[in-house]
Amino acid sequence: MTGRAEAKRRRRLEPEAITAAAIRIADTEGLDAVSIRRIAAELDARPMSLYSHFSNKHAVLSAMTNEAVADMLVEQPLPRDWRSAVTVIATRMHLAYAARPWLIFVFARRPSPGPNAIKLAKQMARAVETLPLPQADVWEVQGIVNDYVLGYSYRTVATPDPDEMDAAISPGDVAESPELASLPDNLRSRAHLKRFDLGLQTIFDGIERRFLGVED
Numbered sequence: 589m590t591g592r593a594e595a596k597r598r599r600r601l602e603p604e605a606i607t608a609a610a611i612r613i614a615d616t617e618g619l620d621a622v623s624i625r626r627i628a629a630e631l632d633a634r635p636m637s638l639y640s641h642f643s644n645k646h647a648v649l650s651a652m653t654n655e656a657v658a659d660m661l662v663e664q665p666l667p668r669d670w671r672s673a674v675t676v677i678a679t680r681m682h683l684a685y686a687a688r689p690w691l692i693f694v695f696a697r698r699p700s701p702g703p704n705a706i707k708l709a710k711q712m713a714r715a716v717e718t719l720p721l722p723q724a725d726v727w728e729v730q731g732i733v734n735d736y737v738l739g740y741s742y743r744t745v746a747t748p749d750p751d752e753m754d755a756a757i758s759p760g761d762v763a764e765s766p767e768l769a770s771l772p773d774n775l776r777s778r779a780h781l782k783r784f785d786l787g788l789q790t791i792f793d794g795i796e797r798r799f800l801g802v803e804d
Contacts, residue, residue, distance in 0.1 A: 601633055603641045607651040611688075614652065619690035622648070649694050654702025656691050659684040661707055666715055671792050673715035677708075678737050678788055679781075685741035692742050725799055736791050740784055 609630040613622050624645060628635040642648045660681045666673040685692050712730050719726070796802035 601631065601637055601641070603651065605631065606638055606641055606648070607655055610648050610652050611655060614690040615688060619693050622652075624648070646697070647700075649697060650700040650702060653691065653694050654704045656684060656688055657702070657704040657708055659687070661704065662711060666711075668718070670716050670718050671789070674712070674733060674792070675785070675788060677712055677715055678733055679784070681708075681734075681737045682741050682784055685738070686745060689741075689745040692738065692745065695738065719800070721799055729795055729799065732791060732795065733788075736787065740787060744780065744784075 606627060609627050610622050613626055613630060622645070624638050624642075625635045627648070628638055638648075642651070660677070662676055662680055666676060709730065712733070713726060716726055716729055719729070721729070
């Protein structure tokens with residue numbers, strides 16, 4: 589092997605390239621297909637060479653999760669109203685789960701939190717910072733919202749409803765909200781997103797009653 593070929597191989601085996609290969613495999617073949625040996629084959633490398641960057645498959649899953657969670661981060665300033673702010677974040681989370689269903693199952697394996705997961709937690713904390721709650725309750729609220737988004741996302745990717753396709757999102761909707769393009773075809777419907785938002789707003793109603801004592 590020439591020096592140039594060896595250099596090319598080393599570049600391919602950077603952690604970012606390994607993570608990207610693992611994500612490609614999960615996107616196309618599912619999470620069960622991801623293994624050190626399969627990733628190495630994708631990169632035309634020896635399996636042992638990957639251990640220079642990742643100690644085991646769990647470490648690879650953590651890196652994959654960190655990369656995918658980046659899609660959940662909101663770049664624009666959040667709305668001042670806490671319900672609107674959390675809605676923006678929760679919707680992006682759901683779209684990320686829907687685009688990559690394997691991410692749901694990775695979270696079930698409790699991967700080590702990466703920098704983007706920490707950013708997401710801080711972003712959610714900023715979204716609810718206007719609520720007059722002690723820090724412990726702020727974390728409870730975040731957990732409740734996260735559980736709803738994760739549970740709803742799992743249900744919809746596991747058992748999609750084909751009847752919803754009669755109200756499919758139009759190309760114009762996607763042009764106005766590009767993040768909708770990440771939804772797979774069987775979830776790209778107005779009914780699906782409307783039901784997600786209805787459930788989320790119901791969760792918010794319960795949070796206000798339970799933690800803030802708000803009555804109808």
